[in-house]
Amino acid sequence: xxxxxxxxxxxxxxxxPVVMLLYPLYASVIAIESPEKDDDEQWLAYWILxxxxxxxxxxxxxxxxxxxxxxxxxLLFVAWLVxxxxxxxxxxxxxxxxxxxxxxxxxxxxxxxxxxxxNGKRKKKFVQFIVPKKGDQEAY
Numbered sequence: 001x002x003x004x005x006x007x008x009x010x011x012x013x014x015x016x017p018v019v020m021l022l023y024p025l026y027a028s029v030i031a032i033e034s035p036e037k038d039d040d041e042q043w044l045a046y047w048i049l050x051x052x053x054x055x056x057x058x059x060x061x062x063x064x065x066x067x068x069x070x071x072x073x074x075l076l077f078v079a080w081l082v083x084x085x086x087x088x089x090x091x092x093x094x095x096x097x098x099x100x101x102x103x104x105x106x107x108x109x110x111x112x113x114x115x116x117x118x119n120g121k122r123k124k125k126f127v128q129f130i131v132p133k134k135g136d137q138e139a140y
Contacts, residue, residue, distance in 0.1 A: 012071075012072075012075075015075060016071070016074075016075055019075060019078055019079050019082060020050065020075075020078050020082075023082060024043065024046055024047070024050070024082055027039075027043055027082075027084075028043040028046075028047070031043045038090075041090055041093075042084075042087055042089055042090045043089070045089040045090050045092070045093035045094075045097075046081055046082065046089035048089075048093065048097065049081060049089050049092055049093065049097070050078070050081075053074070053077075053078075057074075
């Protein structure tokens with residue numbers, strides 16, 4: 001029984017990096033190379049949510065240490081986010097994150113206007129400052 005428990009705990013510690021990092025990295029590369037947009041959305045949403053989860057864990061580390069099943073719950077949650085049958089990352093992003101981003105005016109619409117704010121002119125000037133016009137480039 002002791003060897004079985006050791007094997008099980010080692011598989012559990014190996015499953016985390018595989019499910020949370022290796023497979024998403026592989027799938028993200030495949031998504032970038034494919035012409036479909038749905039898979040790009042899924043994996044961008046995954047990395048956003050994974051980053052938020054990691055930051056939350058860093059902040060709440062002292063509390064999470066007292067929850068013995070936290071790693072298992074996190075592993076199951078991330079598996080739900082990652083597995084293509086569920087598309088959990090896209091679901092969470094569409095349902096919750098996008099609404100909060102729109103609410104606080106972080107998103108821009110397709111015409112370059114900042115949603116929920118009136119600083120579109122400042123943003124346009126900033127972009128012009130970074131990207132020079134064709135006539136502004138000096139010959140070297």
